[in-house]
Amino acid sequence: MNTGRWLLRAASIAAALGLWQLLTSLDVDLWLRFAQFPTVGEVAAAFADRVTTAEYWQDLGYSLRRIAIGFLLAAVAGVATGTALARSRRAADLLGPLIEVARPVPAIALVPVAILLLPTNEQGIVFITFAAAFFPVVVSTRHAVRALSPVWEEAVLTMGGGRLRVLVSVVLPGALPGIFGGLSVGTGVAWICVISAEMISGEYGVGYRTWQAYTVVDYPGVFVGMVTIGALGWLTSTAVELLGRRATSWLPRPAGAGRPARRIAAPAPVKEPAA
Numbered sequence: 001m002n003t004g005r006w007l008l009r010a011a012s013i014a015a016a017l018g019l020w021q022l023l024t025s026l027d028v029d030l031w032l033r034f035a036q037f038p039t040v041g042e043v044a045a046a047f048a049d050r051v052t053t054a055e056y057w058q059d060l061g062y063s064l065r066r067i068a069i070g071f072l073l074a075a076v077a078g079v080a081t082g083t084a085l086a087r088s089r090r091a092a093d094l095l096g097p098l099i100e101v102a103r104p105v106p107a108i109a110l111v112p113v114a115i116l117l118l119p120t121n122e123q124g125i126v127f128i129t130f131a132a133a134f135f136p137v138v139v140s141t142r143h144a145v146r147a148l149s150p151v152w153e154e155a156v157l158t159m160g161g162g163r164l165r166v167l168v169s170v171v172l173p174g175a176l177p178g179i180f181g182g183l184s185v186g187t188g189v190a191w192i193c194v195i196s197a198e199m200i201s202g203e204y205g206v207g208y209r210t211w212q213a214y215t216v217v218d219y220p221g222v223f224v225g226m227v228t229i230g231a232l233g234w235l236t237s238t239a240v241e242l243l244g245r246r247a248t249s250w251l252p253r254p255a256g257a258g259r260p261a262r263r264i265a266a267p268a269p270v271k272e273p274a275a
Contacts, residue, residue, distance in 0.1 A: 001204030017040050020037075020039075020040055020054075020157045021039055021040040021041070022036070024037045024038065024039045024040070030175050036203055037219070038220040038223055042220045043220050043223040043224060043227070045220070046218075046220035046221055046223070046224050047224045047227065050221070050224050055209070057215070058204060059204055059205050059206050059209045060206065060209070060228070060232075061199075062202075062204040062205045063194060063198065063205045063206045063207070063232065064232070066122075066125050066126050066129055066194050066198075066205070067129060067190055067191065067194055067232075067236065069126050069130075070125075070126045070127070070128075070129025070130040070132075070133065070190060070194070071128075071129065071130075071133050071186065071187065071190050073126075073130050073139060074129075074130045074131075074132075074133035074134040074137055074186060074190070075133070075183055075186070077130075077134060078133070078134045078135075078136075078137025078138045078141060078142050078186070079137060079172075079179055079180070081095065081099070081134075081138050081141075082137065082138040082139070082140070082141025082142040082144075082145065082179075082182075083141055083142075083145055083167075083171065083172070085099070085138070085142045086141070086142045086145035086146045087145060087167075088196075099135070099138060102135075102140075103135045103139070105133035107128050107129075107189070107193040108128065108129040108132075108192075108193050108196045108197065108200075110127070110128055110131055111124070111128060111197060111200050111201060114127045114128055114197075114201075115201060119188070121201050121202060121203060123204060124197070124201060125194060125197045125198060125201070125205075128193050128194065128197045129190050129193060129197070130196045131184075131193075132186070132189045132190045132192070132193035132194075133186030133187070133189060133190040135184070136183075136185040136186040137179070137180045137182040137184065137186050138182075138184060138188060140179060140181050140182025140183075140185070141175060141178065141179050141180050141182060143178060143201075144174075144175035144176075144177065144178025144181075144182075145171055145174075145175045145178075147178070148171065148174045148175065152170045152174065153166050153170050153171070156169060156170055176244070176247055176248050177244075177248055177251065180240065180241075180243070180247065180248070183240050183244070184237055184240050184241060184244070187233070187236050187237045187240050188237060190234060191229065191232065191233045191236070194207065195207035195210070195229055198211075199211040199240065206225055206228050206229055206232070207225070207229070209221075209225055210222055210224075210225025210226065210229070213225060249260075
């Protein structure tokens with residue numbers, strides 16, 4: 001990314017923070033009420049105080065561990081299930097109806113189920129995180145596998161390759177762009193649900209601490225939690241995107257998206273032989 005784009009992005013963030021500071025410092029109270037909002041300076045001061053405490057980093061560790069376990073389980077199970085749904089008619093008949101019935105249910109609505117089903121709150125939060133990321137990965141994998149052209153599969157079969165060879169050499173590599181699209185969506189949904197689950201039934205974590213700050217009317221503390229959640233979500237989604245680019249480095253990239261496009265030199269003009 002060139003310097004101009006970095007400057008433009010930094011300017012947009014600075015403008016948003018400046019508008020926030022202006023509206024809150026002047027106690028603007030029109031249709032939107034900014035009188036109760038903390039200023040940028042107050043949030044920055046609260047953030048500086050929080051990051052020096054062991055409690056902040058403990059909550060960070062709990063939330064990251066829950067996301068890591070739930071998301072990795074969802075990634076493995078989601079890719080396997082989506083591939084099976086797309087490649088096997090029997091799997092589509094057995095699992096497809098269950099997936100379609102369960103998919104519209106919000107993961108956060110599974111909190112009572114997790115409380116009743118699992119022995120600890122920690123396992124329940126991981127289960128909700130898993131459920132949140134699982135369905136986007138399943139759907140994106142299923143569509144990506146179904147969209148593959150049968151030409152490459154037929155070529156491998158013609159050359160004597162078996163089903164496993166087709167799966168490893170054709171299906172999974174060809175579906176990787178769609179799979180990572182689902183993983184990227186699943187990361188964001190997983191963060192939404194893990195924070196919500198921590199607010200409802202957690203004992204530690206960024207979501208629990210943010211809700212606790214709200215109950216004691218510590219509004220700067222609430223915004224510290226929001227900033228932390230946003231930063232964690234951005235970092236994890238960026239990591240998934242970078243991993244996806246590395247795994248699909250064989251794909252052509254448009255100019256301006258990542259690496260610059262290589263210029264192909266024009267062929268030299270052919271000189272006519274002298275008469």
